[in-house]
Amino acid sequence: MGFFTRFVLINLVIFQCFSLLCFAQDFDFFYFVQSWPGSYCDTGRSCCHPQSGKPSADFKIHGLWPNYNDGTYPSNCDSSNPFDRTKISDLMGSMQKNWPSLACPSSDSTKFWAHEWNKHGTCAESVLDQHGYFETTLNLKNQANILQALRTAGINPDGSYYSLNKIKSAIEQGIKLSPGITCNVDESGNSQLYEIYLCVDSSASNFIDCPIFPDENCASSVEFPEF
Numbered sequence: 001m002g003f004f005t006r007f008v009l010i011n012l013v014i015f016q017c018f019s020l021l022c023f024a025q026d027f028d029f030f031y032f033v034q035s036w037p038g039s040y041c042d043t044g045r046s047c048c049h050p051q052s053g054k055p056s057a058d059f060k061i062h063g064l065w066p067n068y069n070d071g072t073y074p075s076n077c078d079s080s081n082p083f084d085r086t087k088i089s090d091l092m093g094s095m096q097k098n099w100p101s102l103a104c105p106s107s108d109s110t111k112f113w114a115h116e117w118n119k120h121g122t123c124a125e126s127v128l129d130q131h132g133y134f135e136t137t138l139n140l141k142n143q144a145n146i147l148q149a150l151r152t153a154g155i156n157p158d159g160s161y162y163s164l165n166k167i168k169s170a171i172e173q174g175i176k177l178s179p180g181i182t183c184n185v186d187e188s189g190n191s192q193l194y195e196i197y198l199c200v201d202s203s204a205s206n207f208i209d210c211p212i213f214p215d216e217n218c219a220s221s222v223e224f225p226e227f
């Protein structure tokens with residue numbers, strides 16, 4: 001290999017390392033995902049109230065998920081920084097109210113929070129430490145009251161069916177953001193409103209229009225079960 005070729009190759013390698021180190025973007029945006037507990041429980045699988053008692057009938061946080069613009073996402077990014085409950089002891093009241101686990105057996109939700117931090121939170125460490133990750137997510141919930149937006153439009157968790165388009169419009173009207181919506185099926189196989197996806201910029205500071213929406217799997221009319 002001639003001197004010039006070697007020179008070009010070495011520079012190419014140096015440049016690539018530099019761009020990876022300096023410009024590598026961890027992720028493009030966050031999905032902030034809230035779930036309707038009535039739909040989590042209304043699928044035929046078991047659901048258990050957490051040890052802190054039956055949660056209020058409101059949307060609950062599922063997670064804050066770093067995502068790429070193409071719809072893929074990083075996960076489990078740093079096993080050296082596992083979930084540590086003592087780091088969020090000041091947030092416990094709000095965590096139990098807004099981010100409870102309804103999985104069985106009944107628990108104090110630690111496993112759920114550990115899963116969310118270990119799988120998703122560790123991929124946003126460049127922006128948020130563990131306390132910041134949970135605190136920021138709780139604050140986002142306060143800024144995006146989905147249930148209120150739906151109620152204002154006459155859409156209530158009463159077991160009846162509502163047009164998916166009306167649900168979307170109600171959220172757009174109420175919180176000025178277009179949601180992604182996913183559904184699951186109740187015990188009889190009916191499509192029901194399950195999760196609401198909103199998007200947040202990669203610094204976790206502002207809601208943004210979603211660069212990409214999750215695959216929509218809802219019927220045109222969906223059940224909104226009681227909880």
Ligand code: U2P
Nearest residue numbers: 031063065067071072073116119120214
């Ligand atoms: O949708 C089923 C599960 O896949 C994970 N998910 C989905 C979309 C996405 O953008 N990011 C993502 O993580 C979620 O997994 P979990 O956090 O519950 O383990 C979602 O529940």
